[in-house]
Amino acid sequence: MTRHYDVVIIGGGPAGSTVAALTRRYAPQLRLLLLERAIFPRHHVGESLLAGASPVLEEMGAYEKVANAGFLEKLGATFIWGRNREPWGFEFDELISQLVAQGKRLPRLYTRAWQVRRAEYDELLLRHAASLGVEVRQGARVTRVLWEQEPGSVSDGDGWGPRAIGVEFVDGRGLQTVHCDWLLDCSGQQALIGHALKLREYDPQMNNYALFAYWQGAKWLYEYTGYPELTRICIITTPRGWIWYIPLKRDVMSVGFVTHRQTLKELPEGPEQLYLEELQACDEVRDLLKEAHLTRIAADQRRDVCAIQDWSYRSRRISGPGWAMVGDAAGFVDPILSSGVMLAHELGQKAAYTLVSSFATSNAEEIRRYWEFYAQTYRTYLQAYRDMAAFWYSNNFSLESWFWQARRILARSGSELNLSDRQAFTRLASGYATRAESLSLFGSYPLHEAQQLVNGLFGAPYCREELAAQYEGRPLHLKDAELCDGLYYYQGAVRQTRRVVNRRTQRYLDLHPGEEVLLSLFDGAHTLAHLEETVKALQALPQTQRLPLRSGLDLVVQLEMIGVLA
Numbered sequence: 130m131t132r133h134y135d136v137v138i139i140g141g142g143p144a145g146s147t148v149a150a151l152t153r154r155y156a157p158q159l160r161l162l163l164l165e166r167a168i169f170p171r172h173h174v175g176e177s178l179l180a181g182a183s184p185v186l187e188e189m190g191a192y193e194k195v196a197n198a199g200f201l202e203k204l205g206a207t208f209i210w211g212r213n214r215e216p217w218g219f220e221f222d223e224l225i226s227q228l229v230a231q232g233k234r235l236p237r238l239y240t241r242a243w244q245v246r247r248a249e250y251d252e253l254l255l256r257h258a259a260s261l262g263v264e265v266r267q268g269a270r271v272t273r274v275l276w277e278q279e280p281g282s283v284s285d286g287d288g289w290g291p292r293a294i295g296v297e298f299v300d301g302r303g304l305q306t307v308h309c310d311w312l313l314d315c316s317g318q319q320a321l322i323g324h325a326l327k328l329r330e331y332d333p334q335m336n337n338y339a340l341f342a343y344w345q346g347a348k349w350l351y352e353y354t355g356y357p358e359l360t361r362i363c364i365i366t367t368p369r370g371w372i373w374y375i376p377l378k379r380d381v382m383s384v385g386f387v388t389h390r391q392t393l394k395e396l397p398e399g400p401e402q403l404y405l406e407e408l409q410a411c412d413e414v415r416d417l418l419k420e421a422h423l424t425r426i427a428a429d430q431r432r433d434v435c436a437i438q439d440w441s442y443r444s445r446r447i448s449g450p451g452w453a454m455v456g457d458a459a460g461f462v463d464p465i466l467s468s469g470v471m472l473a474h475e476l477g478q479k480a481a482y483t484l485v486s487s488f489a490t491s492n493a494e495e496i497r498r499y500w501e502f503y504a505q506t507y508r509t510y511l512q513a514y515r516d517m518a519a520f521w522y523s524n525n526f527s528l529e530s531w532f533w534q535a536r537r538i539l540a541r542s543g544s545e546l547n548l549s550d551r552q553a554f555t556r557l558a559s560g561y562a563t564r565a566e567s568l569s570l571f572g573s574y575p576l577h578e579a580q581q582l583v584n585g586l587f588g589a590p591y592c593r594e595e596l597a598a599q600y601e602g603r604p605l606h607l608k609d610a611e612l613c614d615g616l617y618y619y620q621g622a623v624r625q626t627r628r629v630v631n632r633r634t635q636r637y638l639d640l641h642p643g644e645e646v647l648l649s650l651f652d653g654a655h656t657l658a659h660l661e662e663t664v665k666a667l668q669a670l671p672q673t674q675r676l677p678l679r680s681g682l683d684l685v686v687q688l689e690m691i692g693v694l695a
């Protein structure tokens with residue numbers, strides 16, 4: 130008899146474990162099956178994490194386990210770039226200095242990350258998902274996705290496409306079939322659904338190859354890698370590409386070389402020779418490896434020098450009826466900003482919220498809207514990191530212009546703009562890519578506090594008195610503003626919100642639940658003083674009737690920032 134599950138997840142990497150653990154947390158009644166073709170621990174590239182992953186690990190209940198697993202802590206990154214070989218970099222801690230200056234607290238986990246040995250990290254998370262009640266089967270390779278009607282190739286504008294109803298997989302007991310309501314493709318670069326529906330698009334500019342290996346006895350240099358307890362990833366450009374230098378253990382470094390595919394084609398020596406020559410030719414790396422030798426870090430690491438395709442791609446669609454993609458299965462940017470695992474966790478979180486919300490309604494149109502919101506979120510994230518990577522490969526060796534690029538990206542994704550260029554860069558490079566979606570990373574706070582923290586993270590502090598004086602007596606009036614429904618992620622579900630949108634620029638501000646009523650005061654007759662009075666009256670309501678809202682001045686400033694204040 131064919132078994133039926135509410136959700137089947139293909140793949141037990143960071144994306145699969147996150148979807149499984151969080152869906153289980155918020156909808157424990159659902160039956161979840163996770164199929165993983167490998168037997169863990171299995172070797173995997175992608176070792177340097179971003180701080181943005183930690184709030185998700187905390188929400189999964191796995192943060193303490195990761196913190197106590199013996200991985201080296203990562204403080205930030207060092208770059209040696211272009212002609213000026215002066216090392217520069219950033220630290221995740223820079224994020225909080227601004228909040229601290231405003232008297233706000235942010236728990237340390239929001240700026241904490243590690244350099245992980247993926248065989249151990251992925252196994253820890255998969256075991257964690259299983260401990261929460263997810264049925265995990267390792268050594269179970271999915272061979273085919275089952276559709277209600279066999280799909281042809283799906284092109285843009287084809288509606289929502291075919292419905293997934295289950296999978297066939299092979300394990301020690303032979304070929305098996307399971308049916309499900311939702312199928313989550315977390316199969317990494319294998320991208321089962323992307324290939325089946327021919328949805329993948331490759332970026333010709335970022336068509337790279339990565340060669341990497343592990344070096345025992347490699348030297349530490351504080352300026353590049355930090356101290357053995359508190360480390361950094363070091364990224365060094367070379368004439369033919371760039372090198373990563375990641376401390377994985379006190380005596381083991383992961384060292385990779387990324388180059389355009391064309392370089393490999395043009396050179397007669399094999400990839401291994403090219404890798405060794407390139408490290409030898411690099412002034413910053415040569416001496417660090419002088420007394421080191423190659424080692425293997427996992428039982429299934431088959432070669433000393435590994436090679437992997439590092440080709441940036443995205444999927445034209447990432448969800449459809451009964452199916453969705455998460456992590457590398459949906460898209461892959463580039464290793465330059467170490468964003469892959471963070472994206473798998475963050476988008477895994479959003480996929481779990483969307484799944485839980487989908488099971489909570491029987492309205493098909495609503496469900497479709499939720500998944501479209503998920504797809505839109507995904508595109509925003511991928512585009513932010515893709516634009517940063519494209520800039521890196523454009524060989525415009527100017528630090529300032531990379532920072533400026535980060536600011537441009539954050540501004541486009543609806544963030545407040547009064548960040549310095551460097552602050553914008555640090556936010557992106559730490560894994561906090563967009564203002565709106567970052568709200569769900571503060572999901573354990575009450576909504577108004579979470580929103581304040583996001584405002585703190587994405588907006589620079591300002592002097593209240595000066596601003597209040599600036600707006601004093603000025604009639605409040607909106608221009609180019611449109612009020613519409615919006616969605617956001619918060620505490621395990623997709624939620625409705627009202628959103629003020631600038632009709633011309635599409636920049637928007639999500640209103641706090643108690644704020645819509647305040648917009649009636651922006652009629653040309655009222656001023657900031659009237660607004661503050663009304664806010665005070667609303668805040669004085671009994672606890673049970675009170676809804677989260679900003680101060681009048683905060684609301685005015687934020688409306689000004691999206692350009693809708695006349």
Ligand SMILES: Cc1cc2nc3c(=O)[nH]c(=O)nc-3n(C[C@H](O)[C@H](O)[C@H](O)COP(=O)(O)OP(=O)(O)OC[C@H]3O[C@@H](n4cnc5c(N)ncnc54)[C@H](O)[C@@H]3O)c2cc1C
Pocket residue numbers: 139140141142143144145164165166167173174175176177178179269270271272315316317318319321339437438439455456457458463464467468469470471473
């Ligand atoms: C060269 C390079 C360097 C990188 N460096 C970094 C870095 O420093 N930091 C960082 O954050 N990211 C880095 N990344 C990216 C990172 O490795 C990925 O983004 C991350 O692993 C994605 O997680 P995932 O869960 O989506 O996929 P994966 O981790 O690949 O997991 C997918 C899982 O699905 C399983 N699977 C596949 N097919 C099937 C099937 N048919 N049936 C059942 N199971 C299946 C696989 O066995 C695997 O366990 C790098 C990537 C590359 C290419």
